[in-house]
Amino acid sequence: MFVRAYLRASNLEQDARRAKGQLQAFASERGLKIAAWYVEKESGAKLSCPELFRLLADASYEDVLLVEQVDRLSRLTVPDWERLKGELMTRRLRVVALDLPTSWMMATNTADEFTGRIFEAINAMLLDMLAAVARKEYEERWRRQAEGQARAKAEGRYKGRPENTERNIGIASMLAAGRSWTAIQQATGCSRTTIAKIAKRQA
Structure with a gap:
């Protein structure tokens, strides 16, 4: 065991x-x-x-x-x-x-x-x-966040999360160099969703 x-x-x-x-x-x-x-x-x-x-x-x-x-x-x-x-x-x-x-x-x-x-x-x-x-807690948190964003948009205050440009340029460079997604995650701490989004931009 x-x-x-x-x-x-x-x-x-x-x-x-x-x-x-x-x-x-x-x-x-x-x-x-x-x-x-x-x-x-x-x-x-x-x-x-x-x-x-x-x-x-x-x-x-x-x-x-x-x-x-x-x-x-x-x-x-x-x-x-x-x-x-x-x-x-x-x-x-x-x-x-x-x-x-x-x-x-x-x-x-x-x-x-x-x-x-x-x-x-x-x-x-x-x-x-x-x-x-x-x-249930996960769904409730996302529901509250969506409601807050909707209110902020209605009031003209919501601009979305700013992109981490420097990190994303680094991710793009590592993708271009053939680094694996797992290696990129370990190096940057980003999610696979973020890597997928940047990979899609390069496609």
């Missing part, structure tokens, strides 16, 4: 560093060693998360998938969450989230079979609930 830590952060340098320390502390307290780290900057509202699927591809039967919070793993729609959950179940991955205490005992093999099965069932139910809450 390996512990595989997954970090999804809005700001790779700041957010990932903070979460990494918390996950390391959690593992150390239980005498566990994190075998691999998977870090990416992608929206949790979509399934196109290369690092998460690299983790799934690397994982063996009953490995631990360690995350800071359930919403780092999913803010997905119901169909997408069911698909991801199916991938997790196929590999019998033990999802352990710091904000889900019932999952903590899944990080070890200390429970007897009956207790383990009970906690697996409870954990699966709570994972579903927290994933639904994360999706």
Whole structure:
């Protein structure tokens, strides 16, 4: 059994560093060693998360998938969450989230079979609930943002987010030099959506 830590952060340098320390502390307290780290900057509202699927591809039967919070793993729609959950179940991955205490005992093999099965069932139910809450919060935030933008437009105050011209020129240069999207993400901290937009301009 390996512990595989997954970090999804809005700001790779700041957010990932903070979460990494918390996950390391959690593992150390239980005498566990994190075998691999998977870090990416992608929206949790979509399934196109290369690092998460690299983790799934690397994982063996009953490995631990360690995350800071359930919403780092999913803010997905119901169909997408069911698909991801199916991938997790196929590999019998033990999802352990710091904000889900019932999952903590899944990080070890200390429970007897009956207790383990009970906690697996409870954990699966709570994972579903927290994933639904994360999706609801995501949709509500976007609804409020859209309403705020609509009001600002009506009042002539909305100008949109200014483009990071210097960064985008750098991304364009790296694309022209044949750098991979993953390498560009790691170098700039931008999303794959931003890279796709700049790649489309160059097409």
